[in-house]
Amino acid sequence: MLKKLMISAAALCVAAPAVMSTASAQELGVSASIDYVSQYVFRGVGLAEGAIQPGIELSYGGLYGGVWYSAPVEDDFYYLEETDYYIGYGFALSESISADVGVTSYTYSDGFDSTTEIYGGLSFDTVAFAPAVYAYYDFDLEAFTLEGSGGYSWPLGEATSLDFGAALGFVEPDEGDGYQYGSVGLALSQAFSESVSGYAGVNAGYSSEDTFIDDIENGEFDSTGIWAGIGLSFSN
DSSP states (O other): OHHHHHHHOOOOGGGSOOOOOTTSOSSEEEEEEEEEESSEEETTEEEESSEEEEEEEEEETTEEEEEEEEEESSOOTTOOOEEEEEEEEEEESSSSEEEEEEEEEEEESTTOOOEEEEEEEEEEOSSTTOOEEEEEEETTTTEEEEEEEEEEEEEOSSSEEEEEEEEEEEEEESSSOOEEEEEEEEEEEEESSSSEEEEEEEEEEEESSSOEEEEGGGTEEESEEEEEEEEEEEEO
């Protein structure tokens, strides 16, 4: 079961989408992004050594939905192309607490079975670290995930910031053994205009199992990993 979880784990910023602000006007929003990562890591599992990952999202008030794609840059039997479809709704519970619920469909190349996952989370804008807690359940993998995360941004100028983020979670299947994972990341972000921004960053992760890619040709994995990323995002 654990190996199936490793291979089937799909990725999304979407796995924990940002909660839509209920203060935003009831108008259609469009955002898009494209990223390159030196290792595609999802919930402590390395899924590809290098991947290009574009995505697009539509929002209206608290309702949002989008498509996200991951294309490995190297050809290997372990690496799969992935397309994820998601829809969710974010709403405020108070001035400082927001909730988010939704569903994600993970689909893969090479005839690999798709999976469907529901999620719900709470975000707290009460302290500087802005913590969030999300729970997920995948009906096809029959696996439960709980993840806590947070971050902080230091302004370096009018349009530049240094952003820190951290996450800690565990995956527990209905049958078989689960695992725990964690990660920290640091990124330099730059706003080029009101609608275009970019980042470059580095991440380090840990897993209680050997889930990070070390030497894929020899089938070697490790319990720790370091990977970098760079990306651009666009919004109306």
